[in-house]
Amino acid sequence: MNRFSRSLPLVLFMVLAAGLTTFAQQSAEVPRDFLKDARKLHAAVQHRNASLNVASLQGIDSVVNFVQSFNANGVDANGNPQNLWSFAMVGNSPEQGGTTHISAPVIPVSLNLLNPDGSVFLHYDVTPFIQPSLLSPVFSPTHFSTSAASTQFTDAIQRAEFFSVIDQGWHTLLVSSLKTARTMSVPAGSYRFALNPDGSCCFFVLVDANSFSNLLFPPTFPVDNTTIIGQAELAGDMTTKDITTLLFPNTYLYLNGKVKDCCVLGFHEFDLEPGIPENGNLPRFYVMNYSSWISPGIFGGDFEDVTALSHEMAEIFNDPFVVFDGVHNLTPWWLSGSQCQDAMEVGDVIESLPANVVFPITMNGMTYHPQNEALLPWFEFQSPSTAFQGAYSYPNTQTLPALSQAWNVGCKKLL
Numbered sequence: 001m002n003r004f005s006r007s008l009p010l011v012l013f014m015v016l017a018a019g020l021t022t023f024a025q026q027s028a029e030v031p032r033d034f035l036k037d038a039r040k041l042h043a044a045v046q047h048r049n050a051s052l053n054v055a056s057l058q059g060i061d062s063v064v065n066f067v068q069s070f071n072a073n074g075v076d077a078n079g080n081p082q083n084l085w086s087f088a089m090v091g092n093s094p095e096q097g098g099t100t101h102i103s104a105p106v107i108p109v110s111l112n113l114l115n116p117d118g119s120v121f122l123h124y125d126v127t128p129f130i131q132p133s134l135l136s137p138v139f140s141p142t143h144f145s146t147s148a149a150s151t152q153f154t155d156a157i158q159r160a161e162f163f164s165v166i167d168q169g170w171h172t173l174l175v176s177s178l179k180t181a182r183t184m185s186v187p188a189g190s191y192r193f194a195l196n197p198d199g200s201c202c203f204f205v206l207v208d209a210n211s212f213s214n215l216l217f218p219p220t221f222p223v224d225n226t227t228i229i230g231q232a233e234l235a236g237d238m239t240t241k242d243i244t245t246l247l248f249p250n251t252y253l254y255l256n257g258k259v260k261d262c263c264v265l266g267f268h269e270f271d272l273e274p275g276i277p278e279n280g281n282l283p284r285f286y287v288m289n290y291s292s293w294i295s296p297g298i299f300g301g302d303f304e305d306v307t308a309l310s311h312e313m314a315e316i317f318n319d320p321f322v323v324f325d326g327v328h329n330l331t332p333w334w335l336s337g338s339q340c341q342d343a344m345e346v347g348d349v350i351e352s353l354p355a356n357v358v359f360p361i362t363m364n365g366m367t368y369h370p371q372n373e374a375l376l377p378w379f380e381f382q383s384p385s386t387a388f389q390g391a392y393s394y395p396n397t398q399t400l401p402a403l404s405q406a407w408n409v410g411c412k413k414l415l
Contacts, residue, residue, distance in 0.1 A: 062285035066093040074332025091172030104174035129293035160394040179237035266291040266308035310370030311347035333407040340411035349374035
């Protein structure tokens with residue numbers, strides 16, 4: 001048998017294997033209308049070093065913040081009566097006044113969807129969504145009714161919350177900067193995708209939440225360069241003094257390994273790392289958000305462009321450390337739409353309501369769709385509200401016309 005004839009079975013096997021790979025990957029394709037009726041969620045995906053024990057917000061290395069408290073009748077997670085509730089927010093306190101500037105790096109993240117052998121099946125480029133995000137009201141100033149001068153979305157919301165005690169000079173502003181683009185390689189079996197009408201990649205991509213978290217957060221200390229956040233921290237693109245945005249192209253997460261448990265459009269968290277001699281051995285909190293751009297037509301309703309980004313950034317301003325210590329930013333139990341919580345998650349209050357979820361803003365040649373947000377007096381069960389125009393929500397002051405009732409644990413019965 002000559003060399004050619006001996007190699008023929010191997011060639012056929014290789015072609016057959018390639019065909020099987022293509023078939024397997026095509027089975028991950030879903031229709032473009034797959035998410036039309038999907039439930040849109042924002043969830044905290046915790047990925048922290050459990051050996052670290054941080055007892056309070058004092059003595060940490062992180063973004064500038066202030067701590068206050070309020071009184072309201074409620075119960076804690078165990079059903080025990082509680083009246084005093086403490087919270088931390090980004091910036092300096094409204095009583096202090098002045099303008100606080102916070103570094104806000106934006107790290108664009110593209111996707112490589114991998115074949116079972118680790119080769120690239122599809123590449124999904126984030127580039128088209130970078131400039132529209134930077135020009136949005138999250139990072140660029142425009143007119144809001146809570147400020148005489150043009151300002152940013154999150155600053156306008158904070159000013160609405162504390163409108164009765166601020167002066168015109170109090171602002172908390174993000175200073176955005178574009179950092180090195182990264183690429184997340186997603187293993188076969190951990191994703192689904194829909195192609196554009198012309199067959200190009202992609203209309204959207206769905207990724208298993210656990211796989212996504214493992215690819216995003218560094219697993220060990222010292223951090224290495226195998227994860228997106230690890231790479232950014234090692235490069236200095238992401239520091240403890242920043243609020244970092246990891247911007248993805250139409251990339252949504254499904255939970256519990258079930259593609260029907262979809263979709264998480266973003267979350268805010270922090271990477272918690274031990275202290276080092278250079279920072280006085282203080283625990284390091286790298287505050288961040290994963291947010292997906294949302295192209296028109298993927299979801300029903302008006303969830304588009306920066307809906308997820310605005311939601312996550314507003315929640316960072318109001319709850320930067322995600323109730324990490326079991327004390328700060330807990331609230332009395334509240335119920336809104338399908339959401340029952342005991343945390344100061346200002347976007348979650350709004351996201352499942354039947355109407356007035358987003359607030360269209362036209363600027364820089366585009367109409368954006370940031371989400372309306374709940375205001376501090378809503379969590380305080382404060383009546384009447386001391387916020388802007390006596391409201392409980394902003395920018396649309398009518399989205400939350402009334403307070404939630406006071407609930408027991410899990411909203412199973414009223415107090």
